[in-house]
Amino acid sequence: MEARRGNDAAPEAPAVREGSAAEVSTVRGGSAAEVSAGEPAAVPMRLAAENLTVVFGHGSRAHVALDDVSVGVAEGTTLGLVGESGSGKSTLAKALVGLVRPRTGRILLDGADVSALRGARLAAVRRRVQMISQDPYSSLNPRMTVGQAIAEAIDPRRADHRRHADAVTGWLETVALDGDAAARYPHEFSGGQRQRIAIARALAAEPEVVVADEITSALDCSVQAEVLNLLAGLRERLRLTMVFISHDLAVVRHVSDEVAVMNRGRIVEYGPCRRVYRSPAHPYTRRLLGSVPAFPLQESR
Numbered sequence: 001m002e003a004r005r006g007n008d009a010a011p012e013a014p015a016v017r018e019g020s021a022a023e024v025s026t027v028r029g030g031s032a033a034e035v036s037a038g039e040p041a042a043v044p045m046r047l048a049a050e051n052l053t054v055v056f057g058h059g060s061r062a063h064v065a066l067d068d069v070s071v072g073v074a075e076g077t078t079l080g081l082v083g084e085s086g087s088g089k090s091t092l093a094k095a096l097v098g099l100v101r102p103r104t105g106r107i108l109l110d111g112a113d114v115s116a117l118r119g120a121r122l123a124a125v126r127r128r129v130q131m132i133s134q135d136p137y138s139s140l141n142p143r144m145t146v147g148q149a150i151a152e153a154i155d156p157r158r159a160d161h162r163r164h165a166d167a168v169t170g171w172l173e174t175v176a177l178d179g180d181a182a183a184r185y186p187h188e189f190s191g192g193q194r195q196r197i198a199i200a201r202a203l204a205a206e207p208e209v210v211v212a213d214e215i216t217s218a219l220d221c222s223v224q225a226e227v228l229n230l231l232a233g234l235r236e237r238l239r240l241t242m243v244f245i246s247h248d249l250a251v252v253r254h255v256s257d258e259v260a261v262m263n264r265g266r267i268v269e270y271g272p273c274r275r276v277y278r279s280p281a282h283p284y285t286r287r288l289l290g291s292v293p294a295f296p297l298q299e300s301r
């Protein structure tokens with residue numbers, strides 16, 4: 001039997017969700033007004049997880065990190081993922097980008113099941129769904145100059161910085177860095193600058209979806225705000241489709257159209273950000289929001 005690690009004392013209430021799991025990959029989305037009116041627009045999901053289960057380990061040491069999780073993000077929108085530490089946010093992020101293989105369920109990219117792909121086809125999907133993580137070192141090769149790293153994202157087969165110099169400079173300027181950063185190495189930059197480079201690198205691949213996993217949690221407060229404002233601006237300007245993960249509820253509300261609340265590997269509440277923050281329906285969400293002084297319940301957005 002699989003063991004479940006009890007990482008908090010959240011109540012076992014049923015999930016509160018607008019739309020069924022089956023709807024997630026096909027018709028979820030639309031504005032908050034449309035969803036709450038019970039008539040969601042038929043917006044296809046760019047990226048969706050359908051009934052995803054991820055188990056780490058085997059036998060008595062098995063741990064169910066994701067338990068029948070279904071979420072989706074429509075083009076040009078942002079899905080926020082919140083939940084306490086250990087609730088499964090990063091595991092879901094990794095599953096969405098193909099870094100963790102689900103035991104059951106599917107990952108759909110533009111409606112096509114990509115969860116069983118391997119080799120070159122998986123690599124191609126990873127290009128289309130770019131992940132930016134907490135530690136930019138995991139996405140930036142310390143032996144590559146920044147210019148090489150961005151050139152590789154632009155064209156993996158001809159990752160020559162000089163060939164793509166103008167485009168590299170353009171992406172650096174997009175994240176408010178000077179073009180001469182291209183000749184330097186990641187370790188020569190501050191944490192905030194490295195995250196800007198990681199964002200530039202991810203966007204240079206022109207992905208269909210960006211998965212941002214706690215991208216500011218290792219940064220000082222003032223730098224966090226700079227990076228978040230940059231990302232929020234890019235999201236508007238480039239109409240990014242994004243999955244945004246953070247333990248910071250205020251930040252998630254700021255950038256997300258919809259939010260999924262995770263608890264112990266499950267989605268317990270899922271819906272338009274505005275509605276969930278204003279009137280959380282699940283006891284766990286209420287507890288989560290109630291524990292943050294900035295979120296007295298019933299606050300309007």
Ligand SMILES: Nc1ncnc2c1ncn2[C@@H]1O[C@H](COP(=O)(O)OP(=O)(O)OP(=O)(O)O)[C@@H](O)[C@H]1O
Pocket residue numbers: 005007056057063064065083084085086087088089090091092247
């Ligand atoms: N590679 C792994 N092997 C075994 N267990 C894992 C592995 N990765 C994650 N887990 C476990 O799965 C659960 C979910 O972890 P995950 O990192 O997805 O949570 P999280 O919500 O992102 O937490 P945090 O906010 O602290 O990053 C945790 O109990 C964690 O210990």
